[in-house]
Amino acid sequence: MTEDIVFENMRIDDDEVIQEEDLEMKYYLKNKKEFESLAKEMLSGKKVLFITGAGLSISSGISPYRNSKNAIWGSFITTWGTRKKFIEDPQSFYNVFWLRTHEKQEYLDALPNPGHLSITNFVELCNANVITQNVDELHLKAKVPESKLIEIHGRISMYKCITKNCTYEYDETITSIDINDYAIKGSMKGGDLEINPPPCPSCSNPILPQSLLFDEDYNSHSFYRYHEAMDWIEEADIVVFIGTSFSVGITEEVVYQAQTNNKKMYNFNVFKETKVKNMRPIIGPSEITLPLLERQFLYEAQKKIPKRQIWYDNTIKRMVFEAQEEFKEKQALKANSSTGRVRV
Template sequence: MSIDPLTSACAMASSGLLLVVTGAGVSLASGIPTFRGADPGAVWSVDVTELGTVDYFRRDPIGSWQWYLRRFGSLHAARPNPAHFALATLERWQVARGGEFLLVTQNVDGLHEQAGSRELVQVHGRADRVRCSQFGCRYAQPKGWLPRDREREEAFLREPTAANLPRCPACDAPLRQHVLWFDEYYTGHRDYEIDRVLQAAKRAAVVLFVGTSFAVGVTEMILERGLSRGAKLFALDPVARDPHPSVVPVVATAEDGLPALCRALGAD
């Protein structure tokens, strides 16, 4: 489908808020698997809704840490692709002409930040951080966190035992991933910035969903608020998803479609 309607909508939003919501499809060209079962290497080809839970962590913290360290191991070498850089360019272009911009990503890989995005919410957390699992600790929710200790994590992988579990330096409780699990709430940690996201969804002139399957709660919440606001809604994805009749599909990969949008706007 033509990118022209999206280009026109973005061009007209010079004094409004341009809200972009990205999912795993944005990072596929960086070598990071998506969550879609039909994609090669997709994480949802295993039961992530079972493994990606606080309940599983409490029952088997060793298994949880092993699964996440295998999953996050591929992130260290990943680099931003043209989609990430195009979104950073789009932000600079929108701000330079007096508009507002916010990028909300469901991804935890940090590639948007590496590419230069600044007005950014990492609504599902960050893979480069961990936090304490003991509520009330200063390194736990609702606002605490720690940087990853790769040396400690490598030692755990060499000998995955309870004695080697990464532990909190303050209270010695097991550390956990700094990500939103399937049985948790967006209000669980300050870093998720869910209030900022929902306020932006209410004010946005244009909402662009990129590389998302609309399978998680935040996309539904943003979509509902965008519809009530009368925002212009678009979904850029190689599969023509139709989450709502008011969402205009733009059939393209993120790494092709987003640079093309920047060129069409004169933003490159």
């Protein structure tokens, strides 16, 4: 049976490993049809777009915004997370809000979990891109190439200016700031950091974190690569959501595009999403379910490759590329047929 092969190398006589295997088997059997379907789609050469949210980073120690007893959404984030609030009092913006909810030492020190690492492998082997709503930098730490990753809501420990006509207002991002250099007392390590707002290296006015605030739009800074993100969304054949609440503009746009153009959608989360129609759920913690999908992916690849030589000469990557070229050819033929043109 498929599940026996997918788990064939995990029979280890250790209670902790067996318990972990039992948990993985539970989630595998619960989502088996979706794993098989998505793995085959990813091997087909179609364009896959991962949309990741806060749920992906929970097991790395990053608090989510919603749907958790540790979530920061319900407190004061919508009130304080605005450009308006920053302009009113930059020092309070940092000391009351930002350094308590986002730029904390444990967030800066956080490491990718197995879910992040699986996504990196999919990007390496498949025709895939990633748009993340997270500012935690964990996809980069997991080695997703920047050319394949859009951090649509910004990145922690980077900054922007809001002074009109400043070079950092739209075109460039400030990367040279160490927040500890502006400490009034204590430090990040001590957990009691209070700062004077860091100044812009160009115009000397107080600067904001490079994070999309609630009263800003995706075109407010070039860092968010909004137009490129729209191209990725339009071009994607399959959309895979991971740990998102579907409550921000980017997910609304992706869902609209997917439903309008009949794109296949999968959703990794700990609960079944009821707000979005025509989406296949994969239920369970993403640090478990994404590695299970990766195992299914390798199994499906193994069936296509003689003698299981899946690691030689980048065999999987080559196989996906060839499938991608074949898929493009079929799409071109279909387009030509629909317009009445005949290829010569």
